[in-house]
Amino acid sequence: MIEFQMPSLGADMEDGTLVEWKKKPGDKVKRGDIIAEVETQKGLIEIEVFDEGTIQELLIKEGTKIPVGTVMAIINPSEVTLEAKEEKTPESKPIEIQPIEEKIIVKKEKIKQKASPLARRIAEENKIDITTLKGTGPEGAVSKEDVELAIANQQPTEKAISPSDSIRSAVAAAMSKSNKEIPHYYLIKNIDISKALNWLKEINSHKPVKNRLLPIVLFIKATAKALVEFPDLNAVWENGIIQKKEINIGLVVSLKKGGIVVPAIHQVNLKSIDEIMETLNDLIPRARALKLRSSELSDSTITLTNIGDNGADAVFGIIYPPQVAIVGFGSITEQPIAENGMIGIKSCVTVTLAGDHRATDGLTGSRFLVALNYQLQNPELL
DSSP: OEEEEOOOOSTTOOEEEEEEESOOTTOEEOTTOEEEEEEETTEEEEEEOOSOEEEEEEOSOTTOEEETTOEEEEEEEOHHHHHHHHTSOTTSOOOOOOOHHHHHHHHHHHOSSOBOHHHHHHHHHTTOOGGGSOOOSGGGOBOHHHHHHHHHHHOOSOOOOOOOHHHHHHHHHHHHHHHHHOOEEEEEEEEEOHHHHHHHHHHHTTSOGGGOOOHHHHHHHHHHHHHHHOGGGSEEESSSEEEOSSOOEEEOEEOTTSOEEOOEETTGGGSOHHHHHHHHHHHHHHHHTTOOOHHHHHOOSEEEEEOOTTSOSOOOOOOOTTBOEEEEEOOOEEEEEEETTEEEEEEEEEEEEEEETTTOOHHHHHHHHHHHHHHHHOGGGO
């Protein structure tokens, strides 16, 4: 029997939080397989197995904070692993083959109902007694679907939807993959948007309060118009760059209980700023309620993230694969700007671009930011 422990990923690491099991009881594993994803101060880390065998039991629930050295899972070793252990040098302690079958039987007697870790967590969160459920999984184990069915039967009326851990895990996994596989380059440009804000103020003065425009619509529209000139940034990387015909900007939306979703605003270049505002008024509430359509979660061709008011001056995004770029807008701040030999106070925003160096380079990215600046200096063209 092999005790799989929470590994140390550096001298400064004391613990980590189990985000997701990538294997389940009964799965065979070999050296190098990923058994779990653990979130640490260094980010989302994929945890590898260094032995070969079959997973007997997962001991830790997803979402649990685990100190380094904690036993996370029990693995029944294969013959290959046993032979490797026996061939160790005399300095290593020989492995003692315990009566594994006997121990397994004892553990089974203590388990009232088999269930996946995810099913147990969902059941606990919704106060479902998992021992009363009939499992449809392997060997009668209760699955996530079994628990969800029980919840639906208990609560036939419409219930509020809370942020999903699965979405958070999916985004985290994508960001981890992005950091490992995409060679990012970063550019930054400080843009004076005083003229754009004054133009927006004038436009809003003729609109009822509920129809007034926010600065974000100018950022979205200006980004779309600049992308028309630089289609290599409105693309995906799939064994090579593939330009997208539609400009579907994925907007990062924060969830009230943590995490983000990135729904797409379709064909932004064909929408007026009023239509973009209408789309946002519909899209953002649905995103926070997790009531998005599949196309809104899958069609983005580039991502835009906006810190909003009273936040950081700049945001350096991580590209959401398979996209090849993300544009970040910081908070709008008043800054001293030199113009025609005179210093004046202007409303400015710091814009960043993270690009995939396989698809574009710094020259393309820099020219894109110049084009974006031009659009914001001429808001009447938007």
